[in-house]
Amino acid sequence: xxxxxxxxxxxxxxxxxxxxxxxxxxxxxxxxxxxxxxxxxxxxxxxxxxxxxxxxxxxxxxxxxxxxxxxxxxxxxxxxxxxxxxxxxxxxxxxxxxxxxxxxxxxxxxxxxxxxxxxxxxxxxxxxxxxxxxxxxxxxxxxxxxxxxxxxxxxxxxxxxxxxxxxxxxxxxxxxxxxxxxxxxxxxxxxxxxxxxxxxxxxxxxxxxxxxxxxxxxxxxxxxxxxxxxxxxxxxxxxxxxxxxxxxxxxxxxxxxxxxxxxxxxxxxxxxxxxxxxxxxxxxxxxxxxxxxxxxxxxxxxxxxxxxxxxxxxxxxxxxxxxxxxxxxxxxxxxxxxxxxxxxxxxxxxxxxxxxxxxxxxxxxxxxxx
Ligand code: ADP
Numbered sequence: 233x234x235x236x237x238x239x240x241x242x243x244x245x246x247x248x249x250x251x252x253x254x255x256x257x258x259x260x261x262x263x264x265x266x267x268x269x270x271x272x273x274x275x276x277x278x279x280x281x282x283x284x285x286x287x288x289x290x291x292x293x294x295x296x297x298x299x300x301x302x303x304x305x306x307x308x309x310x311x312x313x314x315x316x317x318x319x320x321x322x323x324x325x326x327x328x329x330x331x332x333x334x335x336x337x338x339x340x341x342x343x344x345x346x347x348x349x350x351x352x353x354x355x356x357x358x359x360x361x362x363x364x365x366x367x368x369x370x371x372x373x374x375x376x377x378x379x380x381x382x383x384x385x386x387x388x389x390x391x392x393x394x395x396x397x398x399x400x401x402x403x404x405x406x407x408x409x410x411x412x413x414x415x416x417x418x419x420x421x422x423x424x425x426x427x428x429x430x431x432x433x434x435x436x437x438x439x440x441x442x443x444x445x446x447x448x449x450x451x452x453x454x455x456x457x458x459x460x461x462x463x464x465x466x467x468x469x470x471x472x473x474x475x476x477x478x479x480x481x482x483x484x485x486x487x488x489x490x491x492x493x494x495x496x497x498x499x500x501x502x503x504x505x506x507x508x509x510x511x512x513x514x515x516x517x518x519x520x521x522x523x524x525x526x527x528x529x530x531x532x533x534x535x536x537x538x539x540x541x542x543x544x545x546x547x548x549x550x551x552x553x554x555x556x557x558x559x560x561x562x563x564x565x566x567x568x569x570x571x572x573x574x575x576x577x578x579x580x581x582x583x584x585x586x587x588x589x590x591x592x593x594x595x596x597x598x599x600x601x602x
Pocket of ligand 1: 346365367376377378398399400401402403406473485486
């Protein structure tokens, strides 16, 4: 089968890596000839935001999918019209691409998400209470395009762009649920993972799976997941990012219509990985067992601040000497501050030991420039 993926980053790379044990041809489209998928797939250099480039790329494929959601949706609609299978469908990608549409979607389908106000410019009257979080309608990524406005004295910092202003949640834990649906209508999720963020870089830092949550919290998440999948009405693999607040209520932060950083530890931590699951969705195969094999965690290898240029992974050999630690690099030759260059998965029998091991490994390795 000819499988076309818009985007040639690490998510596509790990999908292809997993799927190579089966018999398919993977094609990728990315503007960067040096991207993570360029050397491991049939690669086309081109812009996935350009309508014609996406149509030309997709028209002879059996299925077209994405590993980044910021792609040209009109082209996907056109491909659907031409009879190409597009997973997830163009409608849900379009909704998720824009934070305003995404929030209205949650509201319409009674999916709990923090109360919000839409603004098109900074001129508009602010009716939401301080403090609030401003999120740009488009263009945000990895915590960029998100800021907290604390009080009226902070008002001058408000970005003058279409945005949502959202209640600040008093967060106890940030959680993520990865869930997949195939064309046969099977739906399967992974155990809920917990994300521990690095406040300085605002980038995801550790994932821990499974998280420890009460039955009540689990059932709130189950209800959210069922509502989301019904409303989305699309095959695909989705990451639903959640906040558990200090009063025990679960809110949806946002959803990604694709493979997700919060699922990487499933490569060694679960009976099957998110990449295996997504492959099965693309082929409409029976969905895979997602059971946890114990506690697993992940830390991102991100470029050190003040380091740009040809990448060097300092201390990696010390990690390779450890049992139960698994290194994944993304084939990116150039490092930049905060750039995701790889990750390390860690397995453990206990959550405390896992955290200790993650912190220890983080201290062993540094992503620097030569
Ligand atoms: P991105 O899409 O760039 O990852 P998010 O919407 O996930 O942006 O926001 C990044 C981080 O900002 C979240 O992980 C969370 O820590 C914080 N955040 C976002 N929205 C809220 C909110 N309503 N209340 C409290 N913190 C928030």
